[in-house]
Amino acid sequence: MKFHILAALLVAGVLAAASVSSAFAQADSELGRYAINMPPGAYDQNAPIFYDPQAPAIPAGTTVVWFNSDPNQIHTVTSGTPEANPGSLFDSGFMNTNDSFQHTFNDAGTFDYFCMVHPWMVGKVIVGDSFEQGHNFKLSSGTGPVFDFTKNERNLLKFELTSVEVADDQPVTYKIIILKDGTEAFSGDFPVLGKDLYLELIPTDTDTKVYGPDISDPVVGAFHVEGKFLKDNAAYTIGAEITKLSDKTPDEPITDGFGLQIVPEFPVGIVFPLLAGIGAMVAIGRRKFF
Ligand SMILES: [Cu+2]
Incomplete structure (x- = not known):
């Protein structure tokens, strides 16, 4: 040792x-703890980042909050990929600018998600x-x-x-x-x-x-x-x-x-x-x- x-x-x-x-680590509340931001220009296929941060590693039980800070753009935060089980774990629905959406990750694993409006917008959350x-x-x-x-x-x-x-x-x-x-x-x-x-x-x-x-x-x-x-x-x-x-x-x-x-x-x-x-x-x- x-x-x-x-x-x-x-x-x-x-x-x-x-x-x-x-x-398994239990969530002790549903309060948002960790922010992921969709910055201005996130809709653009050539944007440097769609969801910021793109791939955080968080402990099980953490509640993540996504913010749409992209002016005049509607986005979603939809679990899975367009091809594989879209929305089966979570789906924000349409988020206007300044809207937020949250999800608590209780299980370990790697969770892909994307935007239904702009399917090239992808992100993931790694849960330990x-x-x-x-x-x-x-x-x-x-x-x-x-x-x-x-x-x-x-x-x-x-x-x-x-x-x-x-x-x-x-x-x-x-x-x-x-x-x-x-x-x-x-x-x-x-x-x-x-x-x-x-x-x-x-x-x-x-x-x-x-x-x-x-x-x-x-x-x-x-x-x-x-x-x-x-x-x-x-x-x-x-x-x-x-x-x-x-x-x-x-x-x-x-x-x-x-x-x-x-x-x-x-x-x-x-x-x-x-x-x-x-x-x-x-x-x-x-x-x-x-
Ligand atoms: Cu979008």
Whole structure:
């Protein structure tokens, strides 16, 4: 279990049991969490992108919201392809400019969809169902334990606070720290309503950028972190902490660390340990990690 030990050493030298888990993740609400936009000009066969992003990887249970931002164009979001089972899973019907449509993806798989009006407009959503249960958080991932950015250009993570009761409308502030091979590469604060934080990782060739949330009324939509720090073949450790519950600092630290391997291709040497789950789950105290 080379990877587990490595991840533990990176953090604090403390290795907790890594649980094997790959199962159906239930949606906890029907609130829209992740936005896909049809930008101006999306109708054009030569448009650079029809549905943006074109092929996100999201955890099972995520509710996706499509927006038609294409002026004076009617579009649809219709599951399948024109040839194969069009609309059998979801179908928006005609969407005018500024209309939205949402669908909750509960099952793992790759889901193609297209526009009935402009059938060259195609997109897909990749849904993963692997997760890791920590002491305080459950971490779900769109791509599973290995994020191969040559196959998936982005990966939506869902952090769910499981150890504390939180109302859906309660303000919660998450602090997320990403260590790359043991060195801090990113730190950010994310205020949300309720127990869930959706955070998408996007490896790019540019400097670090943070934006979101996709849905801000209420503030439950996904945030995004992109940058070249995510583009190395490296062992990443993601630390999650609740720094504010309502407007109070928690009496006891609420924190977990999770391992995630980000690779440009699937390396044979780490196949076995990575089949075990999302990586090493190392439960650690604030003093050790932060
Ligand atoms: Cu269309």
